[in-house]
Amino acid sequence: MPTIKRYTNRKLYDVDARRYVTLHEIGTMVRGGDEVLVVDYATGADLTNATLLQMLFDEEKRAGGLLPLALLTRLVNRGSRGLSALLDPSGGFDGEIRRRAGLLVTLGQLTADEADRLCELLLDPVLTQMESSPGDSELPASNGDVQSLLAELERLEKRIEQLDKG
Numbered sequence: 170m171p172t173i174k175r176y177t178n179r180k181l182y183d184v185d186a187r188r189y190v191t192l193h194e195i196g197t198m199v200r201g202g203d204e205v206l207v208v209d210y211a212t213g214a215d216l217t218n219a220t221l222l223q224m225l226f227d228e229e230k231r232a233g234g235l236l237p238l239a240l241l242t243r244l245v246n247r248g249s250r251g252l253s254a255l256l257d258p259s260g261g262f263d264g265e266i267r268r269r270a271g272l273l274v275t276l277g278q279l280t281a282d283e284a285d286r287l288c289e290l291l292l293d294p295v296l297t298q299m300e301s302s303p304g305d306s307e308l309p310a311s312n313g314d315v316q317s318l319l320a321e322l323e324r325l326e327k328r329i330e331q332l333d334k335g
Contacts, residue, residue: 171198173207175216181207192224237319266291269329276332 172184173195183190198205199221207220270284279287 170204170206173205173220174210175207175220176210181220182210192220192227195220196224196228237316239323240319263292272329272333 171186173190174182174184176182181190181192181195182188195205195207205217206215207217208214209216267288270279270288273279274281274284
């Protein structure tokens with residue numbers, strides 16, 4: 170795991186390679202499968218999350234439109250909860266499943282018992298273990314996959330809003 174020291178002047182130094190690196194190079198390392206550790210030179214504090222977020226911000230600034238406006242708006246509206254959900258998505262899924270099941274009960278589409286059973290099935294820990302069992306050789310989602318999922322999520326949210334109104 171490459172260790173990167175961040176100096177007060179914001180320069181990044183790869184201890185293993187013995188050279189200064191850029192945010193772009195750190196992104197290349199991560200995309201290549203490396204886990205990096207970024208630490209503050211003076212205090213040793215872990216700055217990995219903040220550095221990777223800064224790298225994403227710089228990429229968004231350069232590429233423009235890397236992250237969909239709907240996602241950025243949602244993150245801003247949810248504040249730190251949105252970032253937590255982004256960094257650990259599994260934590261937010263359980264609550265979202267329960268919320269949506271409750272909404273379906275309110276709309277009369279499910280009974281309370283049906284909603285409870287649905288949540289029980291979807292949130293079964295055995296199912297979660299089966300999905301994340303070691304040896305899975307799934308490739309990470311492509312940008313197109315993420316965009317498709319976000320578009321579908323947006324479509325479903327609009328549909329729920331229509332059901333709420335009507």
